[in-house]
Amino acid sequence: MSQRRRPVRAWIGTPAPIDPSELTGPRGLTAEVLASVLEDDAVQLLEHAPHGITHVQAQRGPDLAGRRATTTADLDFSSPPLASEGGGARRADEGTERDPRAVLAREADFWWPLLTEARQKRIESVIAARLESVTVVLDRLVDPHNTAAILRTAEGLGLCRAHVILHEDGADAHAHRRVTQDADKWIDVAPHESGARCAQALKAQGFEVWAGHLDGDARLYTELPADRPVALLFGNEHEGPRKDTLAECAGTFRIPMAGFTQSFNVSVAAAIALSQQTRARRQALQAPGDLSATGRAALKARFTLLAAKLSRRVKPVNSRG
Secondary structure, rough: OOOOOOOOOOOOOOOOOHHHHOOOOOOHHHHHHHHOOOOOOOOOOOOOOOOOOEEEEOOOOOOOOOOOOOOOOEEOOOOOOOEEEEEEEOOOHHHHHHHHHHHHHHHHHHHHHHEEEEHHHHHHHHOOOOOOOOEEEEOOOHHHHHHHHHHHHHHHOOOOOEEEEEOOOOHOOOOOOEEEEEHHOOEEEEEOOOOHHHHHHHHHOOOEEEEEEOOOOOOHHHHHOOOOOOEEEOOOOOEEEOOHHHHHHOOEEEEEOOOOOOOOHHHHHHHHOOOOOOOOHHHHHHHOOOOOOOHHHHHHHHHHHHHHHHHHHEEEEEHOO
């Protein structure tokens, strides 16, 4: 029987918590997380979950990577029914028991003190550097390795969400785990029907959408606005963005080339532009991240449950005060 091949580790050494003064966002995922595997089933609780926490069911459906969704956003939390009293069954705290957010918060509160102190600090520092006001749009990319690499870059730079329009042949529907290094588990991926509709939706949310495109009016990527929410759109490797998509964008941008090559690979271009945009945005904010208190709490609950899935993140029983 062949052994399962583990992904290559991202770096050597122990990553430290993020220094907010750098305003450069997280340095990426720890080597242990990058090499970890979350099962296809939803977050499974360990042995000692309290009453009301173990009743977790997953709404199963294919995600971008062709796997069953495993993030807490895909979970349907249901509380167990209590014994019948007075001829009818009832639930405790009926108003909150059916609220998935309330169940999620209680579950996360249970697991948080069981995580190692180093893991708690890591989660808190990553959340502090998360950006909602910078996002990326991948419009009909052909090569799944490019899609996967950009998702990994986006997560590593602290983006909360990426937007994806699948190519007509569906080739990029299978994000390669050896390239993403499971980074797609820590970032939301929103699917869209077309680049134009995605741009319209983002504009309705207050974003300016700028497309990477070689034309006479394209701005330098270092000159994009940083005082407002911005989405960077990267089109098909061969065709670029479609005309109807460009019509919905605020403008186009380019990355100057010093060699004979006309352009960078799309994943490299995305890394260069996103790195610049996140740095500029953090400087404009004078803060490493921009999540609201509600957003930080929701992300903490989600990351806590994902971390609790990995048993080595939980303190051994004999070390729990």
